[in-house]
Amino acid sequence: MTGESLRPGDDVADAGPALASEQASRNARLTEQRNRALLDAIPDTIVRYGRDGTYLDVRPDADTAELFTPDQFIGRNVRDLRPDELARGIVGCIEHALESGSMQVIEYELAIGGEAHWREARIVPSGDGEVVAILRDFTEQRRTEAEQQRLAAEQTALRRVATLVAGNARPEKVFQTVTEEVCGLLGLKTAVLHRFEDARTSTIVGKFGEPTGPFELGKVNELEVGSALQVLQTGAPARSNYDELIGPGAAKLRALGFSGSVGVPITVSGVTWGALVVALRPQEPLPLETERRLEAFAELVGLAVASASARDELAASRQRIVEASDTERRRIERNLHDGAQQRLVALSLELRVAKRKLRTSPEEAGELLEEVAQELAQAITELRELAQGIHPAVLTERGLGPALEVLAARAPLPVELAVSLTEHLPEPVETATYYTVSEALANIVKHAHADSVTVRAKCFDGRLELAISDNGVGGADPDRGSGLCGLRDRVEALDGELWIESSAGQGTLVRAELPIGSGRRTLVGKDA
Amino acid sequence: MLERVQAWRVLVVDDHASFRRCASELLVAEGFDVVGEAEDGTSAVALAATLKPELVLLDIQLPDTDGFAVAERLLAGHPGMQIVLVSSRDRSAYGPLIEASGAVGFISKAELTGAALERLLE
Numbered sequence: 001m002t003g004e005s006l007r008p009g010d011d012v013a014d015a016g017p018a019l020a021s022e023q024a025s026r027n028a029r030l031t032e033q034r035n036r037a038l039l040d041a042i043p044d045t046i047v048r049y050g051r052d053g054t055y056l057d058v059r060p061d062a063d064t065a066e067l068f069t070p071d072q073f074i075g076r077n078v079r080d081l082r083p084d085e086l087a088r089g090i091v092g093c094i095e096h097a098l099e100s101g102s103m104q105v106i107e108y109e110l111a112i113g114g115e116a117h118w119r120e121a122r123i124v125p126s127g128d129g130e131v132v133a134i135l136r137d138f139t140e141q142r143r144t145e146a147e148q149q150r151l152a153a154e155q156t157a158l159r160r161v162a163t164l165v166a167g168n169a170r171p172e173k174v175f176q177t178v179t180e181e182v183c184g185l186l187g188l189k190t191a192v193l194h195r196f197e198d199a200r201t202s203t204i205v206g207k208f209g210e211p212t213g214p215f216e217l218g219k220v221n222e223l224e225v226g227s228a229l230q231v232l233q234t235g236a237p238a239r240s241n242y243d244e245l246i247g248p249g250a251a252k253l254r255a256l257g258f259s260g261s262v263g264v265p266i267t268v269s270g271v272t273w274g275a276l277v278v279a280l281r282p283q284e285p286l287p288l289e290t291e292r293r294l295e296a297f298a299e300l301v302g303l304a305v306a307s308a309s310a311r312d313e314l315a316a317s318r319q320r321i322v323e324a325s326d327t328e329r330r331r332i333e334r335n336l337h338d339g340a341q342q343r344l345v346a347l348s349l350e351l352r353v354a355k356r357k358l359r360t361s362p363e364e365a366g367e368l369l370e371e372v373a374q375e376l377a378q379a380i381t382e383l384r385e386l387a388q389g390i391h392p393a394v395l396t397e398r399g400l401g402p403a404l405e406v407l408a409a410r411a412p413l414p415v416e417l418a419v420s421l422t423e424h425l426p427e428p429v430e431t432a433t434y435y436t437v438s439e440a441l442a443n444i445v446k447h448a449h450a451d452s453v454t455v456r457a458k459c460f461d462g463r464l465e466l467a468i469s470d471n472g473v474g475g476a477d478p479d480r481g482s483g484l485c486g487l488r489d490r491v492e493a494l495d496g497e498l499w500i501e502s503s504a505g506q507g508t509l510v511r512a513e514l515p516i517g518s519g520r521r522t523l524v525g526k527d528a
Numbered sequence: 529m530l531e532r533v534q535a536w537r538v539l540v541v542d543d544h545a546s547f548r549r550c551a552s553e554l555l556v557a558e559g560f561d562v563v564g565e566a567e568d569g570t571s572a573v574a575l576a577a578t579l580k581p582e583l584v585l586l587d588i589q590l591p592d593t594d595g596f597a598v599a600e601r602l603l604a605g606h607p608g609m610q611i612v613l614v615s616s617r618d619r620s621a622y623g624p625l626i627e628a629s630g631a632v633g634f635i636s637k638a639e640l641t642g643a644a645l646e647r648l649l650e
Binding site for chain 2: 337342343344345346349350352353
């Protein structure tokens with residue numbers, strides 16, 4: 001597009017003088033009307049400039065009409081009303097448009113009503129030494145673009161951290177990356193990650209930038225002031241302006257070159273685990289939406305911590321299972337060695353003595369043989385009991401229902417059984433259930449001072465639901481005692497869950513749920 | 529085998545009373561002189577010093593230490609002492625440790641007889 005269509009009179013160059021003159025002036029009017037109509041149809045601010053930058057006419061758009069009137073401009077020069085550099089740029093464009101006859105475009109930033117505005121001026125020649133400038137405000141578009149870029153950068157950074165978390169990276173690596181990413185995103189120089197130790201202490205587990213002294217990695221600090229302390233106390237995002245704080249704590253932070261900080265909580269399983277904090281230096285403006293952006297990262301840190309702790313928990317549980325199995329093997333070996341084996345060794349020696357005595361003193365030999373027979377019977381009993389301890393035969397031969405009946409009958413207090421097992425249960429589920437009941441009964445006998453126990457077991461919705469309740473003293477601590485811990489490992493290894501409710505004076509309820517579908521745990525990540 | 533005029537003086541060391549009783553009974557019946565019994569390594573060393581047995585029937589698995597350590601201490605104090613290690617486990621459970629212990633040999637408890645002992649002492 002060029003400015004030529006706006007030049008009046010071009011289309012009447014060949015007409016006769018008088019007629020031509022009249023025709024020309026009519027055409028000029030028509031052209032002007034047409035141009036006016038065209039200009040009126042444009043919603044933007046329109047300015048008519050003289051060659052030297054004088055405002056000849058101004059028609060503000062709807063938004064700027066509230067801020068100024070044309071009278072403030074008309075007759076004055078752009079050099080007097082706009083900053084030097086901008087004015088030079090505009091006048092340069094006007095001259096260039098007039099010389100070349102083609103449209104010139106200039107983009108510039110201008111403070112209007114105290115706010116930065118981005119504008120574009122399209123300048124077209126419109127007559128002798130005149131131009132028309134159409135001014136379009138694209139501040140909103142500029143903001144949207146900047147916001148989109150910011151969001152895109154944030155998403156990319158979050159994705160990088162999320163990839164680390166999903167890949168089971170060590171939490172330390174995630175902590176470091178997060179502090180680095182938030183600094184990059186927010187345009188700040190310093191970020192630290194606190195892990196709260198108690199009501200006033202934290203350990204620095206991640207840092208980026210140049211935080212020295214108390215913010216070195218691994219430092220344990222007593223929190224005196226600042227946003228980390230506020231996060232610790234409130235569990236909510238916090239801002240801190242060190243200039244407004246008094247005391248040695250704030251002075252120390254100021255001495256390190258910081259003027260303030262913003263912190264957000266890192267929550268793990270509903271508990272405020274730590275804080276992600278960015279530090280501000282004097283003159284550093286608080287970035288837009290700092291808290292919201294920090295929170296997105298804090299959430300990923302929380303996930304990383306939770307998943308690492310779940311992994312540690314799983315590893316610990318596996319280790320306990322292995323240890324329990326080793327202990328059990330040692331116990332069985334020891335029992336065999338000290339019990340039946342010793343007895344049989346002694347018997348073999350006694351039989352030799354008896355053989356020797358058969359000729360010399362047959363009576364003594366007879367007595368000795370009688371003793372041997374009795375000892376053999378004892379050895380058999382010991383072996384049977386040992387075998388029973390390794391695995392209850394009734395469970396293998398008759399299944400869970402009858403095995404629970406045997407357990408109940410053997411208990412030294414009345415046990416009511418409410419067992420309805422309609423489905424065939426996998427062997428590991430039966431075994432876990434049997435040992436849960438067996439251990440719970442042993443605990444009740446030892447600690448509960450109960451006079452009755454109820455054992456309920458039923459299949460529901462693909463799960464076995466088990467509950468053992470007593471009317472004893474309660475107050476059992478599920479974290480104490482290797483028996484309960486071992487049971488929990490056994491149940492959780494089958495993807496089940498175990499709960500213990502035991503308020504003092506209220507009896508104890510041990511509940512377990514086990515999926516019947518599969519007897520094996522599906523390892524996270526293995527099949528995914 | 530040289531015919532001994534006097535019976536071997538034996539100390540029986542084992543933490544299981546039933547074995548000590550049966551072994552003593554058997555050895556006495558087969559012409560040995562059981563001079564004492566000890567239930568752990570410490571009392572074995574102490575008794576050996578006072579009773580001066582010629583032969584120690586020494587269980588490998590003891591409550592306070594093991595038979596190999598006891599053998600070492602006994603031989604250090606009484607160089608001519610004959611030591612026979614016993615266990616209810618098989619010889620293969622200990623392998624080269626038996627050779628290295630300075631004992632004259634090993635007998636599985638179930639195979640203990642006077643004749644087996646004498647074969648080792650030849």
